[in-house]
Amino acid sequence: MRVIIGWLVVALASCEIPSKEPPADSASLADTAGSSESTDSHGGDQISEETGVDTSSAEEDGDATQAETIAEDATTDMMTDLDHAEVAPIDPCDPDPCLDAAASHCDVYRTALVSHPSTCTAVDGMPVCERAQVSAPCEAGELCLDRACTPVASRCEFPIVGQLAVTTWIDFGDQALFPDPATCEREDACCRDWDGDGFIDNALGDTFRELATILGPSAAIWEGVVARGPPLLELRGVDDWADDPEVELIGYAGSQYRPDDGTVVVGADGFEPGTNLPPVSGWGRIEGGVLHVEDGYLRTVVGPPHAPVVMEYRQLHVEARVTPDGEHGGFAADGVAGARGAKVSGLIARDAIFTGLNQHGFDFCRCISFDDVDEPFIDLAAGQCHPPESRAPTDGCVESDSLCELLEGPFCDFLVARFQPDIDTNGDGRFDAISVGQWTTLVAVRMREVEDCP
Ligand SMILES: [Ca+2]
Ligand SMILES: [Ca+2]
Numbered sequence: 091m092r093v094i095i096g097w098l099v100v101a102l103a104s105c106e107i108p109s110k111e112p113p114a115d116s117a118s119l120a121d122t123a124g125s126s127e128s129t130d131s132h133g134g135d136q137i138s139e140e141t142g143v144d145t146s147s148a149e150e151d152g153d154a155t156q157a158e159t160i161a162e163d164a165t166t167d168m169m170t171d172l173d174h175a176e177v178a179p180i181d182p183c184d185p186d187p188c189l190d191a192a193a194s195h196c197d198v199y200r201t202a203l204v205s206h207p208s209t210c211t212a213v214d215g216m217p218v219c220e221r222a223q224v225s226a227p228c229e230a231g232e233l234c235l236d237r238a239c240t241p242v243a244s245r246c247e248f249p250i251v252g253q254l255a256v257t258t259w260i261d262f263g264d265q266a267l268f269p270d271p272a273t274c275e276r277e278d279a280c281c282r283d284w285d286g287d288g289f290i291d292n293a294l295g296d297t298f299r300e301l302a303t304i305l306g307p308s309a310a311i312w313e314g315v316v317a318r319g320p321p322l323l324e325l326r327g328v329d330d331w332a333d334d335p336e337v338e339l340i341g342y343a344g345s346q347y348r349p350d351d352g353t354v355v356v357g358a359d360g361f362e363p364g365t366n367l368p369p370v371s372g373w374g375r376i377e378g379g380v381l382h383v384e385d386g387y388l389r390t391v392v393g394p395p396h397a398p399v400v401m402e403y404r405q406l407h408v409e410a411r412v413t414p415d416g417e418h419g420g421f422a423a424d425g426v427a428g429a430r431g432a433k434v435s436g437l438i439a440r441d442a443i444f445t446g447l448n449q450h451g452f453d454f455c456r457c458i459s460f461d462d463v464d465e466p467f468i469d470l471a472a473g474q475c476h477p478p479e480s481r482a483p484t485d486g487c488v489e490s491d492s493l494c495e496l497l498e499g500p501f502c503d504f505l506v507a508r509f510q511p512d513i514d515t516n517g518d519g520r521f522d523a524i525s526v527g528q529w530t531t532l533v534a535v536r537m538r539e540v541e542d543c544p
């Protein structure tokens with residue numbers, strides 16, 4: 091454990107490390123990024139409203155109608171004083187300029203269809219559009235796919251109709267041990283500045299880098315993930331690989347990837363446990379050959395097979411240069427402008443990561459017992475480990491799992507302190523999500539079958 095002291099020393103670089111406290115006057119992430127719909131559209135009906143004014147078409151139509159009316163009057167009643175001509179009242183909502191409101195779409199978890207019914211109201215001769223957001227849950231046994239609730243009786247019937255890519259490499263973004271001495275900015279560009287302070291935020295990547303002396307290099311952790319069940323990404327609705335304003339992203343866990351013939355199996359565990367839900371979901375666009383996904387969802391599993399730690403990324407962002415394999419099908423995804431790889435980033439809820447660590451403790455750690463068998467290693471409310479006196483060491487027990495050694499030992503609080511949230515998503519002045527960014531590369535692949543399906 092001497093190495094832990096070493097990290098603290100390493101952190102004392104000559105450059106000033108920017109404060110991670112949220113500026114008192116800064117807008118919260120909730121104010122500046124994303125819509126409320128994307129972050130909280132799971133579950134039952136909800137309605138929010140936004141108001142927009144679209145006057146361009148109505149103005150054109152109105153002008154044309156008015157000109158027509160005046161011309162008609164002038165022609166049919168030349169002798170009448172124009173001051174007395176009657177001009178038909180113009181309805182700015184006819185034709186209805188609000189009908190081009192955002193089309194319906196599936197919610198990010200694919201359990202509901204979200205629509206935006208609109209109404210047009212004339213205010214001072216101008217059309218004002220009011221758009222509601224209505225979330226209609228799909229029936230049991232249905233999934234929302236391609237803008238419709240669709241029966242999917244089992245994962246074996248999940249329609250995989252798009253282009254596939256299989257992950258060949260992942261690593262956490264590494265904000266570098268030392269900032270660039272010239273700029274005092276950290277050098278790794280993965281992946282996203284969530285709070286708008288000018289610095290990339292990747293608290294989880296930083297944490298894994300600092301824990302590398304105990305847990306091993308993060309690239310090695312991900313190598314195990316890729317070897318065991320490489321994430322598959324599917325792009326649906328691609329009409330143009332250079333520029334397409336709307337594409338859909340869905341992901342699964344792959345299995346039995348064969349580089350020689352470029353095929354893969356969709357793993358039996360390639361869906362959310364006990365459901366038909368895909369563990370990756372989102373929408374995006376392709377601009378200049380670069381895929382941009384915002385506000386998606388990703389569930390990933392890190393750690394060795396005997397000790398998985400499940401992590402859910404919310405507000406998933408992807409930036410990747412995508413290239414179709416015209417000959418064999420599928421697409422490759424890589425970094426933009428010489429980056430190490432495609433950027434995949436998101437936010438993990440504070441409680442989710444502590445729950446994941448607790449679950450890991452319950453499932454895999456054997457050398458500690460609590461008086462209360464249901465007591466977790468980490469107190470969620472306090473965000474800290476239960477004190478050592480509440481735990482009873484099991485004599486003679488040997489843990490093979492280094493994460494368990496940390497959870498059980500005196501460094502538990504240190505570990506938990508490293509997994510602290512750094513982003514305030516709801517503007518209440520309290521950090522509630524931990525930023526994460528990872529590099530990844532994917533190659534084109536075709537599906538052989540869905541594992542263990544008739
Ligand atoms: Ca930042
Ligand atoms: Ca499209």
Ligand SMILES: [Ca+2]
Binds near residue numbers: 515516517519
């Ligand atoms: Ca907060």
